[in-house]
Amino acid sequence: MFNLMRAVRAVLWSFIGLGGRRADADKRTAQLGILPLIGVGLCMVLVLIAGLMALAHFAAGT
Template sequence: MSNLMRAVRAVLWSFIGLGGRRADADRRTAQVGLLPLVGVALATVLLLIGGLLALAHFAAGT
């Protein structure tokens, strides 16, 4: 599995809180590295906020 996919998987698991045991989370973090995790997390948060804003804009009908 590529490093980017490992980072995406680790971030998504941490966002929904189903990461399993702490040792598993530490292992995933060690495999990927801190900088890619921070980048993927930032991009995911921005996409989530953008999606919520677009949904609110659509729901308001403007």
């Protein structure tokens, strides 16, 4: 669970700049490995796209 939260923080930092200083982000990325970061990143992109589609559907009123 702790590694998942680390991966989420690292991906959020790379997406929108949340999560601390650059040196901390480099350390987190080195500790986690590339595959968990790619997996969390893809999941976050899919959630973002689904949210935007739901918002557009709601705004269109259909």
